[in-house]
Amino acid sequence: MEESFKFIGLLLVLIFLVLIYKQYKKLIQIYKEIGAEMFSYFPPKALLKLGSQKIEISYLYGLVIRTKVSLNGYLSLEKKWLGKSFNTFFDDPSWAKIVLDSSKLILLIKPEAQLPHLSSVEILGNTLKIAFYHRKIDQAFKEEIKRAIELLPEVVKSFEGLPSSKIGIVKERLRNWLFYYLPLSIFLIFTAVGIYWRVLGYGDVLCRDDLFKLGFKLLIPIYLLHLLATYFILGRHFHLRKNLLILIILYFAGYYLIPFVVLEPFNARFDRSEAKRIETIVKGKYVLYGKMGGFFLKLSDLNCPFRVSERLYKKAKIGDKMVFYVKEGVFGLPWAYRFWIERVSTENFRENKTSNR
Structure with a gap:
């Protein structure tokens, strides 16, 4: 049964990697079709030159287009969660009003732009950042990216002559x-x-x-x-x-x-309490797998199992006596200052867990 689960898990991982690879190939194809040159393959980044304008295109959680602009400040237009309109965020109200009224930044978020998967348009410092979030990289998404790049030179040019924000970023x-x-x-x-x-x-x-x-x-x-x-x-x-x-x-x-x-x-x-000796009996043992897993012993007089090393787990037998020296803990959580297994018959097995003071 365990081997079957491992096989299913491996198969799911393989399918996931294949899907990622297919999306990756489609993304690289988009870069090539718009004339951008790859300069990083992970994360996939490409550089597109339109005259003197350099445009960086990258993809991680979504596709992002970046380019330098002639002004400096912070202004962000972000699409609302449930709706097609955008929220406006800024730090310098007067500067933001000048940019919104005097530039063509709004052109990117108008319905006429036909950018349905546009998530945000942001001026951060002297960089204009346009972000798209779309799970499926298809022909329609490729055309959408092309339209955004076609609008970009007009938007960037409209910033010329506008002042920078006094607050900046x-x-x-x-x-x-x-x-x-x-x-x-x-x-x-x-x-x-x-x-x-x-x-x-x-x-x-x-x-x-x-x-x-x-x-x-x-x-x-x-x-x-x-x-x-x-x-x-x-x-x-x-x-x-x-x-x-x-x-x-x-x-x-x-x-x-x-x-x-x-x-x-x-x-x-930070516990300064005195250690108290506690004796208990091993009632059971089990192993948990995964991030929360480990080797556990069920002990009498304890309401929850106690985690031990694999070495101690293998040596512990049902009916063995387990000895603890317990301290109260600065947060009120009792903790095992020292503990070991005592066989009822002859030998003892100690877990070397004494704190170094």
């Missing part, structure tokens, strides 16, 4: 720091410290379920605070369409990783 960079870079930097620092302490032997909570419950209690307020702070600081610049999916992925990844790489070692490292 300072606020946009600040938003990115608040939204992504600062939380990620804090997480990486705590993770590095947590992994180091785990190597030294700090960890091994008795009940992993309690670890997840603690993570939920601590992280939900932090996530809400981050979300609200981001929303109120960004105001109308909170790009829900662009950021929500990434935010959800980061939150769920944090909920899975933080309890193990941060909370568990920190719970043990």
Whole structure:
């Protein structure tokens, strides 16, 4: 049965790779047909020259067209989630009004442009960025990209003579720091410290379920605070369409990783309680596969299974006595300062998990 599941999994991966390869070939064909030269194959990027205008075309989550413009600032037109109209985001209201009124930027989002899969038009610094999101790369999508490129020189030329924003992209960079870079930097620092302490032997909570419950209690307020702070600081610049999916992925990844790489070692490292001896009996054992898997022992007097090394798992027998020296934990999560198996008959098997202090 296990071999069958492996075969099915391998087959699904193979089908997925074949589909990606077909889409990749279609994308390369589009680049060639519009006269762009490839300069990167992963991610696929190409450069198109229209006179003195250089246009970069790339594809990762969607197809993006970039080119330099004569002004500098931040202005974004993004399609609404449910609808065909666009939201407008900016930091410098007076400058944004000048650009929208005096240039032909709006030309790209008008129905006459026939760009149904256009997702956003953005001026970021001195770069004009046009993004398309469409799962299927077909002939219709190719014609849509061609129309956008045909309109691009006219739009770029209309920026000539217009002023740059006095604010520039300072606020946009600040938003990115608040939204992504600062939380990620804090997480990486705590993770590095947590992994180091785990190597030294700090960890091994008795009940992993309690670890997840603690993570939920601590992280939900932090996530809400981050979300609200981001929303109120960004105001109308909170790009829900662009950021929500990434935010959800980061939150769920944090909920899975933080309890193990941060909370568990920190719970043990700053614990100053005295170790108490606990004796229990091995009632059962099992193995879980996957990311949440491992080797587990079912123990009497414990409400949840205890994870051990493969070595200790193989040596543990039903009815063996397991001895713990347990500390309370700074977060109130009891953890195994030291533990081993005692055979009822003769020998003992110790798990070398004593914390280095």
